[in-house]
Amino acid sequence: MSDEKIRLNTDWLCDCGGCHVALVDLHEKILQVLDSVEIQHCPVLTDVKDYPPARIGILTGSVRTEHDRHAALVMREKCEIIIAFGTCAVYGGLHGAGLAHSREEIMEHVYRRSPTTKTDTIPDAEVSELAKMVTPIDEVIDVDLYLPGCPPHPHFIFESLASLIEGREPRVTQDSVCGRCKRQMIKGDAREIRNTLDEVPDERFCFLSQGHICLGSATLDRCLAPCPNHGIACTGCAGPTMQILTEPYLDIRTEVSDRMARLTAIDEDIIKTYMEKTAKTQYAYAMATKMIGNKPTFLIKKWIADVEGQINE
Numbered sequence: 001m002s003d004e005k006i007r008l009n010t011d012w013l014c015d016c017g018g019c020h021v022a023l024v025d026l027h028e029k030i031l032q033v034l035d036s037v038e039i040q041h042c043p044v045l046t047d048v049k050d051y052p053p054a055r056i057g058i059l060t061g062s063v064r065t066e067h068d069r070h071a072a073l074v075m076r077e078k079c080e081i082i083i084a085f086g087t088c089a090v091y092g093g094l095h096g097a098g099l100a101h102s103r104e105e106i107m108e109h110v111y112r113r114s115p116t117t118k119t120d121t122i123p124d125a126e127v128s129e130l131a132k133m134v135t136p137i138d139e140v141i142d143v144d145l146y147l148p149g150c151p152p153h154p155h156f157i158f159e160s161l162a163s164l165i166e167g168r169e170p171r172v173t174q175d176s177v178c179g180r181c182k183r184q185m186i187k188g189d190a191r192e193i194r195n196t197l198d199e200v201p202d203e204r205f206c207f208l209s210q211g212h213i214c215l216g217s218a219t220l221d222r223c224l225a226p227c228p229n230h231g232i233a234c235t236g237c238a239g240p241t242m243q244i245l246t247e248p249y250l251d252i253r254t255e256v257s258d259r260m261a262r263l264t265a266i267d268e269d270i271i272k273t274y275m276e277k278t279a280k281t282q283y284a285y286a287m288a289t290k291m292i293g294n295k296p297t298f299l300i301k302k303w304i305a306d307v308e309g310q311i312n313e
């Protein structure tokens, strides 16, 4: 490796900023990265407006506006390697849940109804118009490395950057969140689906064994399983495992329903129906990706419309 520093650009598209903050969460390891990397365009660290040529480009967020699309295309042109960084960039992320609503509903809620942001004015200038779809970035530009996670854990961020700096493959597993979870899967006697308002689940045993929905078995580990190890069921924020994405007959609903039915006395169809009724939650992070959209779960929007229709009746 030459002594010349590797030039790095980052940019954020439609996102919450959390992925850029996660870069700083490398703590002292960021000094190791900075030994080898020169940060150029980076919205949280530098006031560089253009996009200088770079070896590595980190893109966070999904594409929802013309500005996002433009930034993604310019980054692709200027950077040799593009990392889709974070679940929004890889799968559309939480913004994908917005696809369950029209653009008008979203603008009306944010600018006229939400108590914390309401202005009574819906902006029509200076703010880029929302595109109809939420688009993961690899549907707009080619991506070289995918790093999902909401945000990805510093362990995986460091490994990805180190592998690119050292010119080797990243050393990461394709395990699910269950692989890092300390809870034990046992056959339980739960007869109905429960939630944490009903009871505090026993911390020794798997949430599924106790009748609580947990998406750990359908979710890629890019977080080291903090939620189930600290009393909270996994909501799937790192996006689906490779198995879910690549096996045509598998999706989040079928994987979790099958596993939970085996670990409890609850009928599998009851669990599937529950997951359909709560689809906006269960598929929140991956709803925008065609990889999930092409599965049997293309019915997600119908499930949501059915449930909202029942609520409005």
Ligand code: SF4
Residues within 6 Å of the ligand: 015, 016, 017, 018, 019, 020, 060, 061, 085, 086, 087, 088, 089, 093, 094, 149, 150, 151
């Ligand atoms: S992946 Fe999560 S942390 Fe990263 S920008 Fe999207 S919402 Fe924020």
Ligand code: SF4
Residues within 6 Å of the ligand: 177, 178, 179, 181, 182, 183, 184, 185, 205, 206, 207, 208, 214, 215, 216, 217, 228, 233, 234
């Ligand atoms: S399903 Fe959830 S609670 Fe059960 S082992 Fe997997 S991550 Fe842990």
Ligand code: SF4
Residues within 6 Å of the ligand: 150, 177, 216, 219, 220, 223, 224, 225, 226, 227, 228, 233, 234, 235, 236, 237, 238, 239
């Ligand atoms: S355990 Fe699940 S919800 Fe929690 S950070 Fe990991 S993927 Fe996200």
